[in-house]
Amino acid sequence: MALVHDRCICLRKFEYSETSQILTLFSRDHGLLRAIAKGAHRRTKAGASKFDGGIDLLDIGQAVFSHDPSRDLSTLTEWSLREGHLELRNHLRSMYLGQYAAELLSFLVEEHDPHPALFVALEKCLAELSTSRREEAFLGFELELLRQAGYLAELMMCVLCHQELSDREPAAFSPARGGMVCRSCLPQVAQTMPFDFRLLRLAQGLLRLPRVDGSIQRLPRLTRHQSDPINRLILSHIEHTLGRRMRMSAYIFEK
Ligand SMILES: [Zn+2]
Structure with missing residues (x-):
């Protein structure tokens, strides 16, 4: 099974059993994918955890995962958080717009269909959502999402x-x-x-x-x-x- 490294944004998450998560990730070079993070909430005796303590919505990380488009679920093997959007999480409207952007993208883009420009656009939008330019940042991204996804x-x-x-x-x-x-x-x-x-x-x-x-x-x-x-x-x-x-x-x- 081929393991690939890619930068990913977490669009959806679902807690699966006490220790694992099932994630919808938008990766820069491999597009949308669903992945299981086994043991995401498990800690070693020293207190370390495999995926920085679990992955949250809109987190951006450098990921390693199994990549096989013929399979429904990839396996996430490594995750190191690059951007946790603390500012965004402090403002309710910003967080809602970010989650709405993630929801729209997760339905408008096909799985395993790379959209690197859209990845960059979403990353930029999420950064701007914590500023006073949130409304135009969101709408600009939304229009671009529709254009790039063909809708x-x-x-x-x-x-x-x-x-x-x-x-x-x-x-x-x-x-x-x-x-x-x-x-x-x-x-x-x-x-x-x-x-x-x-x-x-x-x-x-x-x-x-x-x-x-x-x-x-x-x-x-x-x-x-x-x-x-x-x-x-x-x-x-x-x-x-x-x-x-x-x-x-x-x-x-x-x-
Ligand atoms: Zn007419």
Whole structure:
């Protein structure tokens, strides 16, 4: 069995028996994988533990694991923590956004399909979530995740007639069609969400910003009045596309 070394971010964890964990890891060069960390909570008599005392959500570590894409579960053999995100864990909103980013990624990316640029983008996003730029950092990552995973909704033009969307006429988003629908086409589509054109212009502007190594650069400051409706639109698109609910969304939006 081949053992590989890779930098990983822990996206999900499940305590398995008293001593072990089953983890969903996003590795830089091997993509998404599920791994068992046997004895993660076991300590030697000297107090040392095999995986730095267990692996937590969003921890970033240098890992060694068995790599065989034909098997469901890899075995983690070594883990040394590189970034435990203490600052992020001190701020509830930051932690929720980080966990939401992890949840979205774990469903939008195929297992064993490497996305090194997305890895770098997530690592950067997690670092920025503990700062006052958390809202724009999250939204920038979310758009990039959709783009790199091939799930970006059509926000630039009407998804039906491909005409540009006018600022003077109401347009709406159709989760079923995966994009914006112009006023003329609206009668053809059953369920749509009205979407403010200023926010649409803002989202279009974000998608046109320069990107370096898969991360959007020069993100403007955003308030939650701006980012929440865009995040909601993206959530409805993702939930419709995947046919499942995102658990963390309940913690992201105010009721
Ligand atoms: Zn149209």
